[in-house]
Amino acid sequence: QSALTQPPSASGSPGQSVTISCTGTSSDVGANNYVSWYQQHPGKAPKFMIYEVNKRPSGVPDRFSGSKSGNTASLTVSGLQAEDEADYYCCSYAGFKPVFGTGTKVTVL
Amino acid sequence: EVQLVESGGGLVQPGGSLRLSCAASGFTVSSDYMSWVRQAPGKGLEWVSVIHNGGGNTFYADSVKGRFTISRDNSKNTLYLQMNSLRVEDTAVYYCARMARGGFDVWGQGTMGIVSS
Numbered sequence: 001q002s003a004l005t006q007p008p009s010a011s012g013s014p015g016q017s018v019t020i021s022c023t024g025t026s027s028d029v030g031a032n033n034y035v036s037w038y039q040q041h042p043g044k045a046p047k048f049m050i051y052e053v054n055k056r057p058s059g060v061p062d063r064f065s066g067s068k069s070g071n072t073a074s075l076t077v078s079g080l081q082a083e084d085e086a087d088y089y090c091c092s093y094a095g096f097k098p099v100f101g102t103g104t105k106v107t108v109l
Numbered sequence: 110e111v112q113l114v115e116s117g118g119g120l121v122q123p124g125g126s127l128r129l130s131c132a133a134s135g136f137t138v139s140s141d142y143m144s145w146v147r148q149a150p151g152k153g154l155e156w157v158s159v160i161h162n163g164g165g166n167t168f169y170a171d172s173v174k175g176r177f178t179i180s181r182d183n184s185k186n187t188l189y190l191q192m193n194s195l196r197v198e199d200t201a202v203y204y205c206a207r208m209a210r211g212g213f214d215v216w217g218q219g220t221m222g223i224v225s226s
């Protein structure tokens with residue numbers, strides 16, 4: 001199973017929005033609504049940010065939102081803040097096996 | 110507080126073995142799906158294995174099938190990953206994670222396994 005495709009990098013100024021895409025196939029992203037997103041700061045464990053395409057766990061700011069269209073899911077971070085600078089990974093399922101995206105480094109300019 | 114704490118990482122030669130442990134607190138490992146996810150230095154996340162709740166069905170990524178074994182000890186509330194026939198490319202930080210709501214909602218801090226001669 002191949003990794004889902006994400007852009008290597010994205011950036012925005014404080015207060016702006018940035019959107020990260022996560023492209024898969026009809027066998028994974030397009031096959032179900034179990035898309036999740038993770039934020040990872042350097043040297044830290046990933047953090048659960050979005051589940052089931054567009055739901056936020058408690059404690060995650062509403063500046064983070066998710067969506068999906070066909071085989072592509074997206075994460076949008078609105079009102080960028082310095083602490084949002086991190087790597088972001090999407091995840092879906094190919095059958096019953098999880099598959100992660102390639103990761104996107106978000107830089108706050 | 111829900112928490113996962115991994116241990117057991119270290120340096121091993123190619124062909125050797127390591128056994129990773131993941132102690133859980135605040136919930137019961139046998140009640141949830143539990144996974145191992147790894148991250149090679151400077152690389153992305155890679156799912157490794159899952160053990161289901163209840164009957165404990167197990168599944169593996171193709172890259173580790175036949176070499177790694179996931180298990181749990183309900184009495185110790187601990188998850189394990191037995192890694193045999195290790196290769197240089199298995200060098201990574203290994204995270205245990207609870208699976209819920211279709212994703213990985215709780216993560217440990219990770220333990221580093223280095224395979225090198």
